[in-house]
Amino acid sequence: MYEIEKIKKAQAITDAAFAHILKVLTPNMTEIDVALELEFFMRAHGAESTAFDTIAVSGKASSLPHGEPRNVQLEKGFLTMDYGAKIDGYCSDMTRTVVLGKADADMIEIEQIKG
Numbered sequence: 001m002y003e004i005e006k007i008k009k010a011q012a013i014t015d016a017a018f019a020h021i022l023k024v025l026t027p028n029m030t031e032i033d034v035a036l037e038l039e040f041f042m043r044a045h046g047a048e049s050t051a052f053d054t055i056a057v058s059g060k061a062s063s064l065p066h067g068e069p070r071n072v073q074l075e076k077g078f079l080t081m082d083y084g085a086k087i088d089g090y091c092s093d094m095t096r097t098v099v100l101g102k103a104d105a106d107m108i109e110i111e112q113i114k115g
Helices: 002-024 031-044 059-063 105-114
Strands: 055-058 077-083 085-087 094-100
Touching (some): 002 031, 002 085, 031 077, 055 059
Antiparallel strands (some): 055 077, 077 094
């Protein structure tokens, strides 16, 4: 049970980080800003570290499975974030994709295919 509780705590922090980033996300941010904001939030809320290197990539880079955040302003279109928190050696892992701007028909179709 100890292990499950640690994983649940790590995931709760990760879930809260997603809710937080949705509130503070602006078009003026860079991909690095998004990654750092997620990491700072998780650490400030009890994570001992990130579970792995945080991914936050936008536009065409959002299709890269292991993209690295760039020092570029967020591009309209998809923003893919892959991140997690570590608690006492137990890790969470969350991947979320959001749309920056308005989703067009092609974007909606791609999301439906991804399921």
